[in-house]
Amino acid sequence: MDKPVLKDSLRLLSSLGKITSRSMFGGFGIFIDDTMFALVVQDKLHLRASDETINLFKEQGFEPYVYKKRGFPVVTKYFAISPECWDEPDSILIQAVVALDVAKKDKEKQKSAGPSRIKDLPNLRLATERMLKKAGITTVEELKNTGSVNAYKAIQQTHSSSVSDELLWSLEGAIKGMHWSVISAETRNELRKQL
Structure with missing residues (x-):
């Protein structure tokens, strides 16, 4: 049971900011201001590492936490x-500050990097990603380079059933980073003319 270690960890790390915890990875993630930097699992406190740390x-003999996903170790x-x-809580606190800094930097990198998969773009789902893959468009970069109209045409060529105009708006919105419903009527007409 992780509860005593969790309580001790929360008490110790609370000086770093607004601290919360929630269940994850079979244990409890510890967050400061919505950034996870520590994990309590298997009655141990785990701190986030960076490539440098x-x-x-x-x-120092610290072991990484390994869990199984679909039978494979992660x-x-x-x-x-x-x-x-x-025995030296101050040393834990010093390492926790570094772990929190690492986690915040990683979080910022993820935000600025943008989605890595097509399905993670606005308006698009796994089904759309599969349609695009069948049409030869497999990455976010390829979709952006192809453009919404050409991607739509490619999907039309590879799918026997007809595809709706909404898919065209969805592709345009995905490329521009907005919901398809806010694409202006003027832009929609321009896109339609290019078909």
């Missing part, structure tokens, strides 16, 4: 601190 954590960037560290 992984070796330091390994040198190694996380969360490393269990050794029980001896609890």
Whole structure:
């Protein structure tokens, strides 16, 4: 049961900001201002590592948390601190500050990088991603380079059933980063003319 370790961890780390926890990875994620930087699982506190701190954590004997997903092991960037560290809470706090900084930077990188898969773009789902893949468009970059009209035409050529104009608006919105319903009537007419 992770509850005592979770309580001790929350108490110790609360000086870093507004702290919360929620169930995840079979344990509890610890967040400061909605940024997860620590994990309590298997009665151990795990701190987020970066490419720079992984070796330091390994040198200190910290082990990464590994869980199974669909039967395969997944190694996380969360490393269990050794029980001896609890004898020096200040050292945990120092490492937690670094872990929080790493997590915040990673979160910012993810925000600025944008979606990595087509289905993650606005308006698009897995079904649309599959349609585009069948039409030869497999990445977000390819979709943007192809443009909504040409992507729509490619889908029309590879699918026996007719596709609606809404798909064209959805593709345009996905490329522009907006919901298809806010695409102006003028833009819709321009797109339709290009078909």
